[in-house]
Amino acid sequence: xxxxxxxxxxxxxxxxxxxxxxxxxxxxxxxxxxxxxxxxxxxxxxxxxxxxxxxxxxxxxxxxxxxxxxxxxxxxxxxxxxxxxxxxxxxxxxxxxxxxxxxxxxxxxxxx
Amino acid sequence: xxxxxxxxxxxxxxxxxxxxxxxxxxxxxxxxxxxxxxxxxxxxxxxxxxxxxxxxxxxxxxxxxxxxxxxxxxxxxxxxxxxxxxxxxxxxxxxxxxxxxxxxxxxxxxxxxx
Numbered sequence: 051x052x053x054x055x056x057x058x059x060x061x062x063x064x065x066x067x068x069x070x071x072x073x074x075x076x077x078x079x080x081x082x083x084x085x086x087x088x089x090x091x092x093x094x095x096x097x098x099x100x101x102x103x104x105x106x107x108x109x110x111x112x113x114x115x116x117x118x119x120x121x122x123x124x125x126x127x128x129x130x131x132x133x134x135x136x137x138x139x140x141x142x143x144x145x146x147x148x149x150x151x152x153x154x155x156x157x158x159x160x161x162x
Numbered sequence: 163x164x165x166x167x168x169x170x171x172x173x174x175x176x177x178x179x180x181x182x183x184x185x186x187x188x189x190x191x192x193x194x195x196x197x198x199x200x201x202x203x204x205x206x207x208x209x210x211x212x213x214x215x216x217x218x219x220x221x222x223x224x225x226x227x228x229x230x231x232x233x234x235x236x237x238x239x240x241x242x243x244x245x246x247x248x249x250x251x252x253x254x255x256x257x258x259x260x261x262x263x264x265x266x267x268x269x270x271x272x273x274x275x276x
Contacts, residue, residue, distance in 0.1 A: 054204070084264065093166075093252055094205070094267035139204055148218040149195065150254075150265060152204030 052077045052144045056153035064161050065132060071125040071156045073140035078118045081143040084150065085114050085125050088137045097138075098125070130160045166255050166268035174274045175243050183238040183271045185253030193217070194236040195265065196228060197252040205252055211236055240273075248275045 053076045063069055073083070082101045086094040098107045098114040100123070106115040113126040123140055137157045141150040167186045175181050187194050193212045197205035207220035211230035225241040234255075240247055250270045256263035 086267070091250070091270075091272065093168075093269040094254075096264050096266060099264045141204070148210045149207035149220060150197075150205070151207070154202070154204045 052080075052142065052151045054140060054142060054151050054153040056138075056140060056156050058156060059154065060157040060159075062159040062161060063130060065130060067130050068126070068128050069130055069158075071127070071138050071140075071158070073123040073125070073153055075121045075123075075142050075151075077144055078121050079144060080118065083114075083116055083123050083140060083142045085112075085123075086139045086141065088139060088155070090137075094139065127158075132160045132162050134158065135160050166253060166266050168251075168253050168268040168271050170271060171269070172272045172274075174276065176276050177243055177245060179243050180239065180241045181243060181273060183240075183251050183253075183273070185236045185238070185255075185268060187234045187236070187253075187255035188266050191255035191257050191266070192234050193256045193258065193263075194230055194234065195254045195256075196236070196238050197254065198222075198247075199250040199252060199270070200246075201249070208238065243275045245275050248273060 055074050057072050084099045085097045100107050100116040111128040116123045137155040139155045141152040169184045195210040196208040199205040209219040210217045214230045227239045230236045252270045253268045254265040256265045
């Protein structure tokens, strides 16, 4: 059974810092890994999708990496801003399934 | 291009009642998935519909059922509501149902069961 874990559960940093969010998964047989952002009480916004054959994806100040062999992904946020405050979720699609399997998320707070 | 929409936004029901939640997929998308997100948890997969057929189901009892219509909109029905059904229900659409597709989520329906 695929399990996805995100550490830390919560993170608070001052504005301007670079930071890394971690995601690990137990089964390396994945099709892709996706990072999402969720604002309180709202739906999910897709940030980055990494196919299983890729090592990283970048969008603006965000960079996500994928190491399938070790079952890990990181989301790097450069020059953090208060507007980056949200919960960040990672999710994988495993081979032979249609569903996204989510971690519990990291609640990020950027302090002005 | 219209994104994924869900209705209603909020809903309050009592235990034992039945509820129907609705989702309109993004234009051009033929696959819809439903997820349940309890407070403080990651979303859990309920089921997926591809071209009006159920195409995968998570670990949810049969009182959770769904439909997809010819225009690819979808409904989630929950019978005999229990207190633990209180959650944010999320709908996601994708272009073809392929496993490499990005899934696009709607804003969710907040269901409270009293």
